[in-house]
Amino acid sequence: MAFLQFPPSCFRTTSVPTFSMPIRASSPPSLPTTHTLNTDFRVKSLNWVFSGALALTLSVTGVGLADAKVGVNKPELLPREFTAVIDVAGFLSDGQEKRLAQEISDIEKDTGFKLRVLAQNYPDTPGLAIKDFWQVDDRTIVFVADPTFGNILNFNVGATVDLDIPRSFWSRLAGKYGNMFYWKEKGEDASIEAAVMAISKCLREPVGPNNCSEVK
Numbered sequence: 001m002a003f004l005q006f007p008p009s010c011f012r013t014t015s016v017p018t019f020s021m022p023i024r025a026s027s028p029p030s031l032p033t034t035h036t037l038n039t040d041f042r043v044k045s046l047n048w049v050f051s052g053a054l055a056l057t058l059s060v061t062g063v064g065l066a067d068a069k070v071g072v073n074k075p076e077l078l079p080r081e082f083t084a085v086i087d088v089a090g091f092l093s094d095g096q097e098k099r100l101a102q103e104i105s106d107i108e109k110d111t112g113f114k115l116r117v118l119a120q121n122y123p124d125t126p127g128l129a130i131k132d133f134w135q136v137d138d139r140t141i142v143f144v145a146d147p148t149f150g151n152i153l154n155f156n157v158g159a160t161v162d163l164d165i166p167r168s169f170w171s172r173l174a175g176k177y178g179n180m181f182y183w184k185e186k187g188e189d190a191s192i193e194a195a196v197m198a199i200s201k202c203l204r205e206p207v208g209p210n211n212c213s214e215v216k
Contacts, residue, residue, distance in 0.1 A: 037106065072127035082133070087119040091145065091188040100196050111203045112139060113161060119145040119192060141199065145192045152191050153178030165202060167211040173198055178216045 043122070077088050084104040085097050104115045112129070116134045118125070124131070125146075136142060138158035145152050153174040157165065173195060183191040202212040 005156055072123050073123055074126050075129035075133075077124070077126040078129055078133050084115065084134075085117045085119075086122055086130070087117075088126065089119045089121045089145070089188070091119045091192060093189070096193065098188055100193065103196060103200055107200050107203055113203050114140045115143060115196065115199060115203075116140060117143045117145065117192065117196065119188070122146055122148045143195065143199070145188065145195075147180075147183065147188065150180050152180075152183045152188060153195050153205040164207050165212055169202055169215070172215045 034085075057106075077086075083101060085092070085197060086098050087097060100117060104117070108114055114134075114137075116130070117138070118130060120126075130136075134140065134142070136158070138160045140158045141161055142156045144154045144156075146154060151174055155170050155174075157170070177191050177198065178196040198215050201216045205211040
């Protein structure tokens, strides 16, 4: 029975409510009612992202909390060497992976924030194994590209990121580049690349009342 053991102080979600206790994948819990954001986005369970536990994130599907699924932990799907971009779904070309990895490296050097990208089709995912592989902490943004629920863009952000980046940014980003019409017309790769570039621009903006007010 797997648990997601992120310290509650270091890993928050982009949603309004937060949960600090581990949740069993084998027994779907009774969770408090979530609140609708101003953009009519609702939070839902993304335990299929890390698997084996509950992780909340934004979704544009309008669905409430999803049922818990059987946990997945497949370290064999991880690359042998470290990379900030893991594409087990085959959405990206080798060239695209290299460009994204370079952009992510530049982001980390310039801002101190760590962006990590996982492209998957649940249940074909490394699952919990990415936590240790990427050393996820409070300055980490985990971006999971998975079309399972329609919108392909899903995010979990660390507590420090959450302090600097408005939560509305993530919902606008998912709405612009993650909707089904966009990625079905332009491709999953286009959604992923556009999202990474938008995040890069956002993270480089000075923190203030209007930072990241536009998805570029």
